[in-house]
Amino acid sequence: MKSTSLKKAIATAIGLTLGGSVMAADKHSTPLNMTQGATDISHEVYDLHMAIFYVCCVIGLAVFGVMFYSIFKHRKSKGAVAAKFHHSTTVEIIWTAVPLIILISMAIPAAKTLIAMEDTSEADMTVKITGLQWKWHYEYMGEDVSFYSQLNAEHNIARQLDSGVDVSQYHWYLKDVDNELVLPVGKKIRFLHTAADVIHAWWVPALAVKKDAIPGFINENWAMINEPGVYRGKCAELCGRDHGFMPVVVRAVSQEEFDAWLIEKKGGTAEPVAVAEAAPAAEGSNTAVATAGGGGAAAEVSMESQMARGGEVYAQQCAACHQVNGQGIPPTFPAITGSAVATGPVDAHIDIIANGKPGTAMAAFKGRLSDEDIAAVITFQRNGLGNSVGDSVQASQVAGN
Amino acid sequence: MSAAADSHHDDHHHGPEKNFVKRWLYTTNHKDLGTLYLWFAFAMFFVGGLMALVIRAELFSPGLQFVDPQFFNSMTTMHAIVMIFGGVMPAFVGLANWMIPMMIGGPDMALPRLNNWSFWIMPFALAIFLSTLLMDGGGPASGWTLYAPLSLQGGDSFAFVIVSIHFMGISSVMGSINIIATILNMRAPGMTLMKMPLFVWTWLITAFLLIAVIPVFAGAVTMLLTDRYFGTSFFSAAGGGDPVMYQHIFWFFGHPEVYILILPAFGIVSQIIPTFARKPLFGYSSMVYATGSIAFLSFIVWAHHMFTVGMPLAGELFFMFATMMIAVPTGVKVFNWIATMWRGSMTFETPMLFALGFVVMFTFGGFSGLMLAMTPADIQYHDTYFVVAHFHYVLVPGAIFSIIAACYYWLPKWTGNMYDERLGKIHFWSSTFFVNLLFFPMHFVGLAGMPRRIPDYNLQFADMNMWASIGAFGFGGSQLLLLYIVIKCIKGGEKATDQVWEGAEGLEWTVASPAPYHTFETPPEIK
Amino acid sequence: MSTTTGYYVPHDAKWSIVGSVGLCIFFVGLANLVNGGGWLTMLVGMAVVIYMMFGWFGLVVRESESGLYKAQEDLSFRMSMAWFIFSEVMFFAAFFGALFYARTFSGPWLGDISSTTNTVLYPAFDYVWPNNGPGNLGGDYQKMGWFGLPLINTLLLLTSGVTCTIAHHAIKDGDRSKMVRWLLATVILGFIFVGCQAYEYYEAYHHYNLKMTTGIYGSTFFMLTGFHGFHVCMGAIMLTVVMLRGAKGHFTADNHFAFEAAAWYWHFVDVVWLGLFLFVYIL
Numbered sequence A: 001m002k003s004t005s006l007k008k009a010i011a012t013a014i015g016l017t018l019g020g021s022v023m024a025a026d027k028h029s030t031p032l033n034m035t036q037g038a039t040d041i042s043h044e045v046y047d048l049h050m051a052i053f054y055v056c057c058v059i060g061l062a063v064f065g066v067m068f069y070s071i072f073k074h075r076k077s078k079g080a081v082a083a084k085f086h087h088s089t090t091v092e093i094i095w096t097a098v099p100l101i102i103l104i105s106m107a108i109p110a111a112k113t114l115i116a117m118e119d120t121s122e123a124d125m126t127v128k129i130t131g132l133q134w135k136w137h138y139e140y141m142g143e144d145v146s147f148y149s150q151l152n153a154e155h156n157i158a159r160q161l162d163s164g165v166d167v168s169q170y171h172w173y174l175k176d177v178d179n180e181l182v183l184p185v186g187k188k189i190r191f192l193h194t195a196a197d198v199i200h201a202w203w204v205p206a207l208a209v210k211k212d213a214i215p216g217f218i219n220e221n222w223a224m225i226n227e228p229g230v231y232r233g234k235c236a237e238l239c240g241r242d243h244g245f246m247p248v249v250v251r252a253v254s255q256e257e258f259d260a261w262l263i264e265k266k267g268g269t270a271e272p273v274a275v276a277e278a279a280p281a282a283e284g285s286n287t288a289v290a291t292a293g294g295g296g297a298a299a300e301v302s303m304e305s306q307m308a309r310g311g312e313v314y315a316q317q318c319a320a321c322h323q324v325n326g327q328g329i330p331p332t333f334p335a336i337t338g339s340a341v342a343t344g345p346v347d348a349h350i351d352i353i354a355n356g357k358p359g360t361a362m363a364a365f366k367g368r369l370s371d372e373d374i375a376a377v378i379t380f381q382r383n384g385l386g387n388s389v390g391d392s393v394q395a396s397q398v399a400g401n
Numbered sequence B: 001m002s003a004a005a006d007s008h009h010d011d012h013h014h015g016p017e018k019n020f021v022k023r024w025l026y027t028t029n030h031k032d033l034g035t036l037y038l039w040f041a042f043a044m045f046f047v048g049g050l051m052a053l054v055i056r057a058e059l060f061s062p063g064l065q066f067v068d069p070q071f072f073n074s075m076t077t078m079h080a081i082v083m084i085f086g087g088v089m090p091a092f093v094g095l096a097n098w099m100i101p102m103m104i105g106g107p108d109m110a111l112p113r114l115n116n117w118s119f120w121i122m123p124f125a126l127a128i129f130l131s132t133l134l135m136d137g138g139g140p141a142s143g144w145t146l147y148a149p150l151s152l153q154g155g156d157s158f159a160f161v162i163v164s165i166h167f168m169g170i171s172s173v174m175g176s177i178n179i180i181a182t183i184l185n186m187r188a189p190g191m192t193l194m195k196m197p198l199f200v201w202t203w204l205i206t207a208f209l210l211i212a213v214i215p216v217f218a219g220a221v222t223m224l225l226t227d228r229y230f231g232t233s234f235f236s237a238a239g240g241g242d243p244v245m246y247q248h249i250f251w252f253f254g255h256p257e258v259y260i261l262i263l264p265a266f267g268i269v270s271q272i273i274p275t276f277a278r279k280p281l282f283g284y285s286s287m288v289y290a291t292g293s294i295a296f297l298s299f300i301v302w303a304h305h306m307f308t309v310g311m312p313l314a315g316e317l318f319f320m321f322a323t324m325m326i327a328v329p330t331g332v333k334v335f336n337w338i339a340t341m342w343r344g345s346m347t348f349e350t351p352m353l354f355a356l357g358f359v360v361m362f363t364f365g366g367f368s369g370l371m372l373a374m375t376p377a378d379i380q381y382h383d384t385y386f387v388v389a390h391f392h393y394v395l396v397p398g399a400i401f402s403i404i405a406a407c408y409y410w411l412p413k414w415t416g417n418m419y420d421e422r423l424g425k426i427h428f429w430s431s432t433f434f435v436n437l438l439f440f441p442m443h444f445v446g447l448a449g450m451p452r453r454i455p456d457y458n459l460q461f462a463d464m465n466m467w468a469s470i471g472a473f474g475f476g477g478s479q480l481l482l483l484y485i486v487i488k489c490i491k492g493g494e495k496a497t498d499q500v501w502e503g504a505e506g507l508e509w510t511v512a513s514p515a516p517y518h519t520f521e522t523p524p525e526i527k
Numbered sequence C: 001m002s003t004t005t006g007y008y009v010p011h012d013a014k015w016s017i018v019g020s021v022g023l024c025i026f027f028v029g030l031a032n033l034v035n036g037g038g039w040l041t042m043l044v045g046m047a048v049v050i051y052m053m054f055g056w057f058g059l060v061v062r063e064s065e066s067g068l069y070k071a072q073e074d075l076s077f078r079m080s081m082a083w084f085i086f087s088e089v090m091f092f093a094a095f096f097g098a099l100f101y102a103r104t105f106s107g108p109w110l111g112d113i114s115s116t117t118n119t120v121l122y123p124a125f126d127y128v129w130p131n132n133g134p135g136n137l138g139g140d141y142q143k144m145g146w147f148g149l150p151l152i153n154t155l156l157l158l159t160s161g162v163t164c165t166i167a168h169h170a171i172k173d174g175d176r177s178k179m180v181r182w183l184l185a186t187v188i189l190g191f192i193f194v195g196c197q198a199y200e201y202y203e204a205y206h207h208y209n210l211k212m213t214t215g216i217y218g219s220t221f222f223m224l225t226g227f228h229g230f231h232v233c234m235g236a237i238m239l240t241v242v243m244l245r246g247a248k249g250h251f252t253a254d255n256h257f258a259f260e261a262a263a264w265y266w267h268f269v270d271v272v273w274l275g276l277f278l279f280v281y282i283l
């Protein structure tokens, strides 16, 4: 498989390059240059980028022009005889002063843009963005809406080392998520960035927004999007193993659509989890719900359905660290297979998943997953992945924790 | 290598030790130690290069082909640390060892035993560092910057990484102290500071930078160690610390560090260009002052690596302005080199080719550096391949090219034989072609939005990455040619004259080729 | 003597290989230790390093006493020592930098009502120095005041600086036995300092609940004072060696580099303490 996909990749790449038609990923991402983006600020940044680029081109042409002239004319093989001069105060002053002036004239507009970028006052709405290994959590402040957003599940399968999937079939490979961040156009949106474990950075090129998410601190930023559209970005700070698989997708819509979406989202979160599960897979049955808890009635759920559901939850939520096969990445991420916790007393097992383990990457999943999902994934861990404890855990047991 | 017998003196006076182990393990001779440093650096360049090839192989096409993402990250991390601390720095120290005593007319380094120790620490330190790859949890994988708190997530190997950095640091600081003492105290009578060759000047300033910032790095990693193992909370908000504090301390070291990697290169190029232009260096004193200004500025620009961490606005503005200022003294240097060539009588032997390649491609990397200095734009560039392109332009066709140029330039003096000029030229052209194929496309994918430190990417970036990977293998392959050329030159070849190059000036060209084991035991006269 | 100019270039350096091996064992041992391994490897490494020091310094002392070193060599040594001390200054600078940063930046960001971090994440947290962070890490603790032991320690070190200078004048006047006496006083003061420091740590841990784990206050307190205390020990050992050499009849009025090196080091340690006293204890 490897060699064929390699060959295919080579063929595509050569074809594309020779054809000169390099594929543009979306209208806001040019193949070879910075995007102009969809905000006033991003346009300003683009203009600055081009300005300094042209300045460098001109200086480069001048400097190398002189150099190559001299290389061609003043060569010994052409009979050039070396002159003897070795300094000249005048030219030295000139070539100190001229770059200085150029730099100052570049620094002024740059400073202006920077000051505008940092002005987060008078925002219309605020979204708090938390980076976690390896997903994002979005919270619409004051709206009671919050959810997680992570790599599209299909891509997540395709990107595994020995997946055998040809990734070139996905146009948005590694640039698509389950839950998009929906934002209204024409509004000044303030972002609050923070992180739960290590440093991440929330970056959407088309918004010219890139800010580190520092655990324990809040960073501020803002954007006012001019046109509706889908804007794609990535985590831009190395955050561990799956740093490369932490995309950001922003969907900018009109204010009316946004309001409608918000209402739907609020309604959606109030529904029993069982209903949410019927939603399309891409919505993610198990992402969500800070406000859950009013969830399904505590009927006994059969072992098979526990295992099936638990397997899904595991693949979505846990496999990033503990690996699909349960082997983990010791010593940082322990194996689940044969783990003393996962094969020991059930209470300790529930505890670590519900409440996490402070100071490690193992986060508290209570509130992030429904009790049913937690019960299912615990059951799955105890009876799958090479473990066979034999018991099945019910949501009611989790609820007490 | 050089086994010339000393003619003029007493019994005690000997050439190199005959016993191999004693000769190389116990030697205090600056030339032997220079040779050891250079070979060691060459080996580490290959090790770091092989790691880069793992990276480039994985990035050849989209999808994960060969390695686990965790291993990929540790390749990125170790590649950088091996190249910087094992490759470029020891190579420059090796050149300093070989050339500085000869250039200033001194009998040896000021502290020959310490010199031996500084070298012999390196293999042990790098051995500890590389051995972490075999440990549980693998090598360090948090980038060469070792940012907390990510770096604290590693396995047991973390402690080994930290101690190996301390160990390398001890070597660098001792080596730098030795170089400063040598330059300030071992010059022949009449060799005033403002008569010293520029390579010596740049090393004087580099050594100062090293002594000033390596201990700061040591402090930073010590705090990482205590945060991880002793429950301190320097870098954790829960205890009132701040992860960003690590970055400030790290970059207070890290930025001067990148000039440590380039100032000696400036020195080398300032030696080579006048030789092959047959014309004295233009603006000698402004070169010295420019080097000093760059060193000074390097202490007040560190936070340009941190424009996205959420610094207060005033800080961002200050660091933007200060960073842009560095273009001025660096520009002075570039202009001086070009003025040196102007109306010279140039020839283009391999060292000159590499020096010219340096001037063009370093400036290129400097330009992208200047673009990065503009904070609003850097917010888009930061942590993308545009940054990777920038620093490889200043490091590979910058620092590495200057080291290669220096080797060709001084090889005849070291070995007494001329290297194979035709192969040298081939080496230059293939290196230059491939290095651009390797790093130029990175600008494009970076601007188009490809983050750095990722093992896999969207199809959108496929073609450019493919070219870069081809370039990497081509560039790596070209360096095998360098190895061959060097060995061939040591083995034999056309005998070199004492002056070697028609336009060469300076004390090192007044002694025999190969340089006798001991030079300038009687200080030379300097007019 | 190997050079006609007279600069002494020694011809072999086997001690440095021993040093490298020793340091390597030491560092591997240290890494093992913090990972929960035993002390043995590290101690073996330390022993090798100490053996190397005896061998190497012994050699240098013999060379010095046999008159191989003249003004130029002496100057090399002086420069090296000066630059080495500079490197130590920068090492301390990193830790002082951490203290200043935490106090002027991260503290207020976390605990000042005007910062978004505070209002969003830690509305209940208030920042004053000393501080152990919003997590109240390590639990309630007591600040280490400057009055009492720290003040006594300050006086001890300042006095030892004076006695050290008296010893210096003594050797410059060629009065070796006076030098030894005053050095002895210096060294004793130094070790009393270390004793007081140890007692202070004991107090901190057992009565103040002030530990390394006490948030940023505990971290900076123990890092700075601990690293300084380590340097006091080193300095005191250096002075002890010089004293013993003096007792054996080494050094003359114009050849006593080792003395001066140790004395510089001692003054450096002294100055750092004043910085600590001011920034860690008083302010």
Ligand code: HEA
Binding pocket: A055, A056, A059, A063, A099, A100, A102, A103, B145, B258, B259, B261, B262, B304, B305, B323, B324, B326, B327, B328, B330, B331, B332, B334, B362, B363, B364, B365, B366, B367, B368, B369, B370, B372, B373, B374, B378, B381, B382, B383, B387, B390, B391, B394, B395, B398, B399
């Ligand atoms: C040898 C090493 C070296 C050198 C010499 C430089 C030189 C410069 N670097 Fe670079 N840099 C690195 C190595 C180096 N850098 C590394 C390793 C990183 C990444 C670290 C990491 O994150 O892992 C980095 C990252 C880096 C960043 C952070 C990017 C980011 O992460 O977002 C920035 C931002 O300002 C920057 C700027 C500069 C500037 C302004 C110079 C200037 O010194 C360049 C000056 C030179 C010129 C400008 C050209 C010549 C001048 C003229 C011909 C005169 C006329 C010109 C004008 C007036 C335009 N560098």
Ligand code: HEA
Binding pocket: B045, B046, B047, B048, B049, B050, B052, B053, B055, B056, B076, B077, B079, B080, B081, B083, B084, B087, B088, B142, B143, B144, B145, B388, B392, B395, B396, B399, B400, B438, B452, B453, B454, B472, B473, B474, B475, B476, B477, B479, B480
């Ligand atoms: C002096 C420093 C230096 C040098 C010389 C190099 C040299 C090279 N670097 Fe590196 N690099 C860095 C310093 C350096 N780099 C730093 C600081 C980083 C940032 C790390 C971080 O993000 O933390 C980095 C990161 C970095 C990345 C980004 C990784 C990532 O973000 O995930 C890449 C990717 O292509 C790369 C590639 C290369 C290549 C192909 C070379 C080539 O020039 C190497 C050429 C050499 C060889 C190939 C070896 C010699 C040849 C052989 C052994 C023979 C066998 C080979 C063949 C037959 C083909 N480097």
Ligand code: CUA
Binding pocket: A131, A132, A134, A199, A200, A201, A235, A236, A237, A238, A239, A240, A242, A243, A244, A246
């Ligand atoms: Cu999150 Cu990178």
Ligand SMILES: [Cu+2]
Binding pocket: B254, B255, B258, B301, B302, B304, B305
């Ligand atoms: Cu920098």
